[in-house]
Amino acid sequence: MVLPAERAQVHVGDTTLTYLPDGHGRLDPAVLFPASQPEGWATHAAYLDQDGRFPVSIGSFLVRTPERAILVDLGLGAVDFAVPDVATFHGGRLLAGLAAEGLRPDDIDTVFFTHLHHDHVGWTSNVAPAPNAAPGQVVDGLTFPRARHLVSAAEWQHWKGTEELLGPDLAAVQTPLTAAIAFVDDGAEIAPGVRVLATPGHTPGHCSLEITDPTGRDERTVIVLGDVMHCQVQVTESSWSFLFDHDAQQATQTRERLLAQLEDPATILAGGHFAGHVFGRVLPPVARRVWASGR
Template sequence: MDSIALGDVEITRVVEMPARGSARDYFFPDVPMEHWETHENWLAPTFLDPAADEVRTMMQTWLVRSRGRTILIDTGIGNGRERPAMPAFHHLNTHYLDELASAGVRPQDVDTVICTHVHGDHVGWNTRLTDDGEWRPTFPNARYVIPRADFDYWNPANGHRTRSGPRMANVFEDSVAPVHRAGLTELWEGDHHDIDDLLRIEPAPGHTPGSCVVWLRSGSDRAVFAGDLLHSPLQIAEPDDCPGFDEDEPRARDSRRRVLGEAADRGALLFPAHFPGPGAAEVRRVGDRFAVKEWAAWRGGREQARA
């Protein structure tokens, strides 16, 4: 499995679904074709399939071992879900828990789950369906750290009108409410939330009201787990480009520019949720935009690349 050490912290990539293509005009309906053409030379073929006119993404989560803690950043889609408006997520049967076991982690070993936001592909394995037909916490010894803003926004009882609409059907009910009823949630708010002395959660709203990023500082190494702040490396070079899934595009642009700037200034390795291939990158400033400085060098010989 892909893993990398940053200071005293080990990060492992846990893949739920391998890289797949999605129609570009569905994923990024308002992004000019010229942007894709300008950057095609380094986006293709890993992140863009020009012939099929598809954006390539991946479903993965990040396993972080820090200070004796076993932490999951996001939990993917989950199995057996009713997702009628999201066919790619509907009634999945993946081997995610087997992948986690390959990394040496059983569900009972996880002590912290950080949800960067409440979308169906980030909270799904919070729960699993048991033999009695109930959704119960997958990680029974974990505290589930969830932004309160998202908990309230996506709770159907609050009646919010959302851009995602039917795409979020059943997500709160089967993946969030059960862990809350079990008393395992930690709903945070404010300008930050510390997991330990190495990991800090900070708000990065826009994609959802409660979207957040997780900053890592260990020795001289820095990283930021960016959730859905970016869906394609195109957004590094064109940070004002938004996918069709951002609830508040102006706020998402502001958050993306701010976090990319901080990552560039701190020399932090950027871990978005859905980048295939190298999956993570250092970024640098290029005027009022950004570029990939170096892709992540994973343990096991994954080569670095430049763009």
């Protein structure tokens, strides 16, 4: 049995990547991975909790270079709600975790969104969208007012003006971001050694990040996956699509492409939804691929 991940950190040259928990979810595995069916989890029971639920970590990655402070995704925000027969969600720890790193919201110069699902944008403004949110909350600005906020154009256009349960709330996320959002393309370098990777499928404009040492002294690479994978089980069961993949076939193709590239021992994966350990490596298949926790 695994629990949601706690703070963890890796270094690549002078760049530090720190996972900051915001909260967690507990999901019905057969519902969220339709291809798995209950019997598909028999060999993966270690990733389920005592109630047979699938725990997911939800948080943010803090990327610090000698000159920059970047947040990758913004968690759930201060929420506590359930989606009946599907999942429960709880959040609210991100700002305290950031303060423990010695940073205030004003110290963040860049926010990068891998995509705009609700569990990645919760701290965009002072209002955290949730189905059970108290009425009458007033949005009074961005949580990280000095930061440039980056996302792919395809992702922004897909959700623009919409009011969907999974997407970015119109009042609390889309409207306050309108004057601050900027678009990045595949291959764009948003900081020295921090490069955008287009990884569509889970959403139309989903992107990951590749982090390397710009000096070249450290040969390791970290890939921040976003939602290319929701669980270490997908390293082995790469054909298991997530219920909310926008294009399941494309998401699977993206996952397979990345996994084929990630068997290099110098490559570290950062899975923001991975329970237990968010950092690890993909070992080359003997009979099949497996996940190796740690860094």
